[in-house]
Amino acid sequence: MLEVNSLEVRYGAIRAVHDVSLTLAEGELVTLLGANGAGKSSTLLAIAGALRANGRILLEGQDVTSWSPERMVRNGVVMVPETRDVFPDLTVLENLRLGGYVRRSDQAGLAEDRERIFELFPRLKERGDQPGGTLSGGEQQMLVIARAMMSRPRLLLLDEPSLGLAPTIVDQIFEMIVELKRSGLTILLVEQNASKALEVADRAYVMRLGRVAAEGTAADIAAASDLKAIYLGG
Amino acid sequence: MTMFIQFLIDVLSLGGAYALMALGLVIVFGILKLVNFAYGELIMVAGYTMYMVSGLGLPWLVMAGIAVIMAIMAGIATDYVAFRPVRAKSVTAVLITSFAFSTLLQNAAQLFISPRPRTVPLPEIFSATVEIAGVITPARNLITIAAAVTLLAFFAFIMKRSILGIAMRAAATHFTMTRMLGVPANLIISSAFAISGFFAGVVSLLWIGRIGTVVPGIGLEPLLIAFIATVIGGMRSLQGAVLGGFLLAFIDTGLNYSLPQELLKFRDAFTFSLVILILLWRPQGLMRGPATGQRT
Numbered sequence: 001m002l003e004v005n006s007l008e009v010r011y012g013a014i015r016a017v018h019d020v021s022l023t024l025a026e027g028e029l030v031t032l033l034g035a036n037g038a039g040k041s042s043t044l045l046a047i048a049g050a051l052r053a054n055g056r057i058l059l060e061g062q063d064v065t066s067w068s069p070e071r072m073v074r075n076g077v078v079m080v081p082e083t084r085d086v087f088p089d090l091t092v093l094e095n096l097r098l099g100g101y102v103r104r105s106d107q108a109g110l111a112e113d114r115e116r117i118f119e120l121f122p123r124l125k126e127r128g129d130q131p132g133g134t135l136s137g138g139e140q141q142m143l144v145i146a147r148a149m150m151s152r153p154r155l156l157l158l159d160e161p162s163l164g165l166a167p168t169i170v171d172q173i174f175e176m177i178v179e180l181k182r183s184g185l186t187i188l189l190v191e192q193n194a195s196k197a198l199e200v201a202d203r204a205y206v207m208r209l210g211r212v213a214a215e216g217t218a219a220d221i222a223a224a225s226d227l228k229a230i231y232l233g234g
Numbered sequence: 235m236t237m238f239i240q241f242l243i244d245v246l247s248l249g250g251a252y253a254l255m256a257l258g259l260v261i262v263f264g265i266l267k268l269v270n271f272a273y274g275e276l277i278m279v280a281g282y283t284m285y286m287v288s289g290l291g292l293p294w295l296v297m298a299g300i301a302v303i304m305a306i307m308a309g310i311a312t313d314y315v316a317f318r319p320v321r322a323k324s325v326t327a328v329l330i331t332s333f334a335f336s337t338l339l340q341n342a343a344q345l346f347i348s349p350r351p352r353t354v355p356l357p358e359i360f361s362a363t364v365e366i367a368g369v370i371t372p373a374r375n376l377i378t379i380a381a382a383v384t385l386l387a388f389f390a391f392i393m394k395r396s397i398l399g400i401a402m403r404a405a406a407t408h409f410t411m412t413r414m415l416g417v418p419a420n421l422i423i424s425s426a427f428a429i430s431g432f433f434a435g436v437v438s439l440l441w442i443g444r445i446g447t448v449v450p451g452i453g454l455e456p457l458l459i460a461f462i463a464t465v466i467g468g469m470r471s472l473q474g475a476v477l478g479g480f481l482l483a484f485i486d487t488g489l490n491y492s493l494p495q496e497l498l499k500f501r502d503a504f505t506f507s508l509v510i511l512i513l514l515w516r517p518q519g520l521m522r523g524p525a526t527g528q529r530t
Binding site: 073078088098099101104151 | 397400401403404407408410411412413414415416417418419
């Protein structure tokens with residue numbers, strides 16, 4: 001479904017990502033691991049169209065390297081950034097409504113999806129009319145994932161969904177990710193919580209200093225404990 | 235009592251006009267985090283459009299409609315000419331191009347029309363007076379209040395209910411995130427400039443209604459007023475701009491009523507002193523708006 005070839009991302013003179021190549025098959029959950037500053041987020045942002053990059057990004061065989069973020073969303077690729085970026089003064093419902101922007105003519109479908117999201121996250125329903133900024137960290141994470149889902153993506157790019165959340169909340173978030181995968185969604189998950197990510201993923205890439213240092217099935221990567229020690233900090 | 239009603243009408247009509255001016259400026263600032271210095275010229279464009287179509291024998295409302303449409307188009311043109319080509323490059327460049335576009339439009343008006351005032355058609359009702367509760371006031375003040383209330387309510391409704399309005403509010407806090415949900419950047423920015431032009435057009439009709447003529451520099455004072463109102467109210471907040479407009483009108487009118495005759499010519503000095511005091515007390519403006527300094 002997605003093929004990334006020799007991706008390179010620069011911030012001015014600094015190269016954050018050198019020569020990263022990865023693939024995702026339809027319905028797969030692939031995780032991208034690595035220490036802070038390894039270039040994981042930059043890779044994700046480049047795929048989402050939010051950062052300019054060299055190399056080639058193919059979405060179902062089509063070259064999408066120079067596409068804008070809005071065009072990527074129209075074509076089924078949506079990203080949830082680690083910064084979470086809830087619109088703080090928009091209510092929960094308005095946040096969700098904006099998530100469905102690309103499907104705004106399909107009101108019936110949007111209403112249906114919203115109900116399904118509320119079943120999955122009753123908390124969001126309770127807080128429908130509250131400004132997004134008043135939610136707790138965990139609720140905000142649920143909101144941004146739910147908001148991304150409103151566009152009915154085929155590929156979801158998730159950046160550090162567990163960042164700064166309490167362990168019980170992290171468990172909930174991961175349960176939801178598994179749920180989303182089960183529904184047929186293709187997911188590329190960036191995580192620092194490597195053991196958690198490897199539990200749910202099919203395959204994994206390990207990045208180090210802007211390059212792919214290792215790749216394999218989640219089980220293989222999890223078994224290679226030396227990799228863990230070196231790249232994941234334990 | 236009569237005095238109070240008179241004062242109230244004056245504050246509300248002046249404040250309504252100021253609030254519309256301020257909204258036109260802040261809608262663009264909110265999204266681009268840049269002041270559009272060519273904003274005053276949108277007001278000028280509407281004024282000269284009125285002057286130019288005055289010979290066609292159209293009903294006044296039709297002429298007014300054409301003037302507002304021209305202001306909207308001039309607003310969108312500002313985006314295309316002064317902002318879009320340099321937007322991604324540097325703040326300084328955009329500041330200078332917006333100044334340049336402002337000067338260009340003013341000079342074009344001087345060169346092709348005239349540096350001297352030109353008469354603009356006004357409907358008769360603008361010069362009529364009405365009496366409410368023993369107070370005699372120009373009908374134009376009441377029209378201004380009605381126009382401001384209607385437009386503010388309509389604008390609030392659009393921003394709250396339409397998907398584009400929600401997207402514009404979102405873009406004012408996290409522009410890139412809004413794009414990452416599929417909202418095209420250029421649509422948001424052009425819409426902001428179009429709304430800015432719309433407010434400028436309406437303000438122009440109301441503003442010129444006080445004087446009856448248009449000159450190339452007509453936009454300077456409204457630009458200044460809008461700028462001060464948004465600074466007092468809080469540059470990041472639409473409600474703040476409206477509040478700032480009414481507060482500034484309250485200060486201006488209050489000084490008009492209370493200053494002795496010989497000090498009245500220094501009114502602006504008193505106004506600005508009060509503005510400075512407000513800013514010393516609340517440097518962020520009265521309404522803070524969502525906390526983000528992210529530029530687009």
